[in-house]
Amino acid sequence: LGAKNIVSFDVDKFSVQCTKYLKEKADNPSNWEVLEGSILNKKFITKLGEFDIVYSWGVLHHTGRMWDAIRNAVSLVKPKGLLFIAIYNKTSSxxxxxxxxxxxxxxxxxxxxxxxxxxxxxxxxxxxxxxxxxxxxxxxxxxxxxxxxxxxxxxxxxxGLPYEYATFDEVINFFKINKFNLNLTKYKKYNLSSIEMNNFGNNEYVFEKEN
Ligand SMILES: C[S@@+](CC[C@H](N)C(=O)[O-])C[C@H]1O[C@@H](n2cnc3c(N)ncnc32)[C@H](O)[C@@H]1O
Incomplete structure (x- = not known):
């Protein structure tokens, strides 16, 4: 996609190995770094810098401290940058x-x-x-x-533990306070209440940071 630099990281060494394997399959580009580290480790996160695009699908709710993890992911986004996240929806189940x-x-x-x-x-x-x-x-x-x-x-x-979740409104409110606007959402909407009850999968969000 023409990115100048890509940094991938995961706390789990097998996930890191898997990403390294995918990197090799993509001809091992020198501008792609694969690291072992935690989104909860503020020191590690601060060292990474800021990025135009931050992508974390189905990760932050598995850290055990979801809102801290979201806060740290937010700190990686440059002004006008995009943050892609998927967070388990909170339902009655x-x-x-x-x-x-x-x-x-x-x-x-x-x-x-x-x-x-x-x-x-x-x-x-x-x-x-x-x-x-x-x-x-x-x-x-x-x-x-x-x-x-x-x-x-x-x-x-x-x-899959740790397991946390948040409603669409809880996530949107958090990002509003932190000066991020919803750019696009694939929030799953169903008309039947019986299906809504079972909608415990991921809500996917794309936020844009204000200037
Ligand atoms: C459900 S998987 C992610 C799914 C994957 N993104 C996909 O699209 O298929 C959750 C991942 O979060 C990682 N993870 C959990 N806690 C973490 C943390 N504190 N920092 C970084 N990664 C973490 C796990 O090791 C695991 O690889």
């Missing part, structure tokens, strides 16, 4: 999901496999058959679009 995830993480490996298997069977196979859809077609399409096997995705969802 969010607190129950937190509890389910905590319980899931207490299970031995075999218990975790049983939960993932039955969830997969119920939602990816039985539910699709009830809807008169071909589950294998849906699974293949999902893999293609999401770039992730549904079984891994389910495991990732159940196991």
């Amino acid at each position: 969010s607190k129950y999901w937190l509890r389910i995830k905590q319980l899931y993480n207490l299970l031995p490996n075999v218990g975790k496999r049983v939960v993932v298997f039955f969830y997969f069977l119920l939602f990816n196979i039985i539910f699709q058959l009830i809807r008169m859809k071909n589950p294998f077609k849906i699974i293949n399409e999902y893999k293609k679009n999401r770039g992730m096997d549904p079984l891994i995705d389910i495991k990732d969802w159940f196991g």
